[in-house]
Amino acid sequence: MNQTIVSYLSQYEFYDSLLCLFGNNEGLLAFVIYLLVALIIIGFSATVGGLGTYAERKISADLQARMGPNRVGPYGLLQFLADGVKMLTKEDIMPFTADKFLFYLAPMLALVGVFATLAVLPWSNGFMMADLNVGIFYLIAISSLVGVSVFLGGYASNSKWSMLGGMRGASQIISYEIPVTLSILAITLLAGGMSFGTILSHQEGTIINWFIFHNPFAFLAFFIYAIGALAETNRAPFDLPEAESELVSGYHTEYTGLRFGFFALAEYIEVFVVCGVGAALFLGGGNLPFNIQIDIIPLQLVQVVIFITKALLLYYVVIWVRWTLPRLRVDQLMSICWKYLTPMAILNLVGCAIWLVVFNGKSMADLVFGSH
Amino acid sequence: MTPAQIDGLMPIVILMGIAVVLFFGGHFLTVLLAPKKPSHLKSTPYECGEEPVGSAWSAFNVRFYVIGLIFIIFDVESVLMFPVAAIFRELVDMGHGGYALIIFLSFISVLLEGIAYCWKKGDLDWVKSFQVSLKNNK
Numbered sequence: 001m002n003q004t005i006v007s008y009l010s011q012y013e014f015y016d017s018l019l020c021l022f023g024n025n026e027g028l029l030a031f032v033i034y035l036l037v038a039l040i041i042i043g044f045s046a047t048v049g050g051l052g053t054y055a056e057r058k059i060s061a062d063l064q065a066r067m068g069p070n071r072v073g074p075y076g077l078l079q080f081l082a083d084g085v086k087m088l089t090k091e092d093i094m095p096f097t098a099d100k101f102l103f104y105l106a107p108m109l110a111l112v113g114v115f116a117t118l119a120v121l122p123w124s125n126g127f128m129m130a131d132l133n134v135g136i137f138y139l140i141a142i143s144s145l146v147g148v149s150v151f152l153g154g155y156a157s158n159s160k161w162s163m164l165g166g167m168r169g170a171s172q173i174i175s176y177e178i179p180v181t182l183s184i185l186a187i188t189l190l191a192g193g194m195s196f197g198t199i200l201s202h203q204e205g206t207i208i209n210w211f212i213f214h215n216p217f218a219f220l221a222f223f224i225y226a227i228g229a230l231a232e233t234n235r236a237p238f239d240l241p242e243a244e245s246e247l248v249s250g251y252h253t254e255y256t257g258l259r260f261g262f263f264a265l266a267e268y269i270e271v272f273v274v275c276g277v278g279a280a281l282f283l284g285g286g287n288l289p290f291n292i293q294i295d296i297i298p299l300q301l302v303q304v305v306i307f308i309t310k311a312l313l314l315y316y317v318v319i320w321v322r323w324t325l326p327r328l329r330v331d332q333l334m335s336i337c338w339k340y341l342t343p344m345a346i347l348n349l350v351g352c353a354i355w356l357v358v359f360n361g362k363s364m365a366d367l368v369f370g371s372h
Numbered sequence: 373m374t375p376a377q378i379d380g381l382m383p384i385v386i387l388m389g390i391a392v393v394l395f396f397g398g399h400f401l402t403v404l405l406a407p408k409k410p411s412h413l414k415s416t417p418y419e420c421g422e423e424p425v426g427s428a429w430s431a432f433n434v435r436f437y438v439i440g441l442i443f444i445i446f447d448v449e450s451v452l453m454f455p456v457a458a459i460f461r462e463l464v465d466m467g468h469g470g471y472a473l474i475i476f477l478s479f480i481s482v483l484l485e486g487i488a489y490c491w492k493k494g495d496l497d498w499v500k501s502f503q504v505s506l507k508n509n510k
Contacts, residue, residue: 034383042390088398089405095417097427108395115391119384129383137454155429159417163428171436174443181450185457192461194454253418257406258398331498334439338487338496342446346484353460353476357469361461 009033037129041118049268050080052315059316060323083261090257095157098254102156106149107259110266113145117273122196124286124303125204135195136184139277140177143232146270147173150234150241153263154251165250168330169241173232175337180228182345183221186352187281190214200285207289208365212282215364217351222282224345226314229274231337233267236322243327275314276307283310438495442486449483 019029054069054077061068069076094103120135122128132138147170154166190211191199203210212222231238242250252263279285286303328336359367417424456476463472490496 030382031386034386038383038386038390042387042394088401089407091407091409092402093410093414096412096415097417097424108392111391111395112388115387116384119387129387130381157417158428159424160419160428162417163432167432167436171439174447175439178443178446178450181447185450185453188454188457189460192458194458248418248420258402262395262398334498335496338442339491342487343484346480346487350477350480353473356461356464357473360469361464 034129041121041123041129042115045118045269045272046265048272048312049265050084051077052268052271053083053264054079055315056319056322059319063320063323087258087261092259093254093256095159095254097158099156099158102152103254106153106156107255107262107266109145109149109152111262113142113149114266114269114273116142116145117270120196121273121276122200122280122285123307124300125197125200127286127300127304128196131195131197133193133195135197136188136199136277136281137194140181140184143270143273144173144177146266147177147232149263149266150251153255154241157251157254159254161248161253162251165241165243165247165253168247169234169251172234172238172240172333175334176228176231176238176341179224179337179341179345180232182342182349183225183228184281186218186221186345186349187211189349189352189356190218196280196285199281200287203284204287206291207284208369209363210282210284210287210289213364215352215355217348217355218282220344221348221352222278224341224348225278225282228337228341229278230318230321231333233271233274235271235318237325237327238333239322239327240330240333245327271318272311272315275318276311278314279307279310283314285310435498442490442495445486446483449479449486453479 019026057079058068058076060066069079072078072082094100117139119129120132120139122131150173151166151170154162154164154169157163157166187199188194191202193199199211207213211218213219234241240250241247242252244250247253252260255263286307288302288306417428419425453476456472456479460472460476463469487496
């Protein structure tokens with residue numbers, strides 16, 4: 001049941017010889033393995049986050065028939081490294097009116113919150129760092145640290161623009177958490193468990209077993225989740241906390257150099273995490289859309305590639321939406337959340353529950369093609 | 373907690389630790405590399421080039437507070453519904469589906485009641501309409 005990397009590796013023989021190397025200290029070996037894997041995952045996510053800024057500019061350029069960044073490296077691919085180095089060498093300025101401790105703390109909270117969510121991200125069916133039995137619940141809880149950091153960043157700067165942005169950010173993030181949580185609740189209902197392992201094992205097989213096609217309510221829940229997740233990560237058209245035409249730069253107006261960089265990095269990694277969770281919950285995670293036997297490459301590796309592909313496809317959609325739709329007004333934002341998404345999410349939840357009872361837990365595909 | 377459970381939490385602690393190390397490491401690099409020429413003008417809060425007037429920590433629109441309150445109601449409700457949702461399928465498989473559904477629906481009806489009340493009170497409107505508050509205060 002508990003599928004972590006250590007338990008996965010312990011199936012193989014070289015695990016025992018490794019164990020001997022560490023003097024039969026299982027805790028220490030687990031620590032070393034986790035540390036290495038954590039570094040790999042963070043390296044990968046940071047690269048995705050960095051390339052995300054590049055992809056953002058390149059795709060926006062594509063949509064607006066421009067060239068986009070093309071000077072640094074081949075096709076401008078190294079632009080994000082150049083940006084990072086530039087941020088390192090910028091002067092660190094703090095407003096003299098700011099609350100120093102909170103001003104320091106805010107970007108760190110954003111980083112900690114986002115990195116901690118990476119622990120339960122299901123890279124494949126057996127390849128997640130921690131398969132907690134409250135996986136999705138933990139993810140919702142820990143990702144609210146980012147909301148706290150947005151508010152703290154806005155508050156601690158003691159600048160009017162930051163304060164407005166932070167307040168808007170906090171109210172927006174907590175509001176859209178409700179529809180997101182309720183649509184995740186519908187998936188918990190269908191899977192009968194909160195761990196990603198359980199959720200993914202229900203979606204094995206072909207494309208019709210994915211939860212998005214389980215029943216019409218789950219199909220709707222995916223779109224509610226997608227809209228809510230866009231708003232939770234402060235992406236356009238919900239980027240009111242940093243609306244540059246109204247609030248200069250919102251909650252990070254006063255942040256310079258690397259601390260601004262940390263905010264940006266956290267935001268882009270969070271978008272990737274949100275896309276990954278969407279892919280895992282609704283689109284089958286690492287499962288292939290069709291039944292195929294692959295013997296040449298280990299299945300785990302294939303699943304990792306599939307999962308990342310699905311997440312990156314969603315990432316593309318997120319960027320696409322940003323450069324297509326205009327920004328909402330604050331009152332529109334709130335009425336969409338509370339008057340449309342939340343009642344719809346509740347109805348979805350009720351619908352899923354009734355579907356489960358009426359059709360005895362069968363999915364649409366089971367009903368059409370006969371049960372398995 | 374059993375050792376296996378602690379094992380499950382270790383990666384989370386490691387990831388958080390790396391985040392903290394990365395933050396302070398980056399900070400250290402900034403101290404080494406970045407120029408340091410502070411001036412009073414540089415460290416004034418940005419207010420479009422004007423002299424900043426007053427502090428930003430002042431009274432704020434009460435709407436944010438109301439949104440926060442509504443959020444807490446919904447958040448607590450959804451937290452309480454998670455365990456029910458997790459065992460719902462098991463109950464259906466055991467043949468107690470109708471019973472579980474009634475309990476689940478009665479729970480959700482409380483949530484619906486909450487949103488209906490807030491809606492009628494006009495608390496879901498960002499700009500609370502004057503007429504709604506007049507009507508309710510009569």
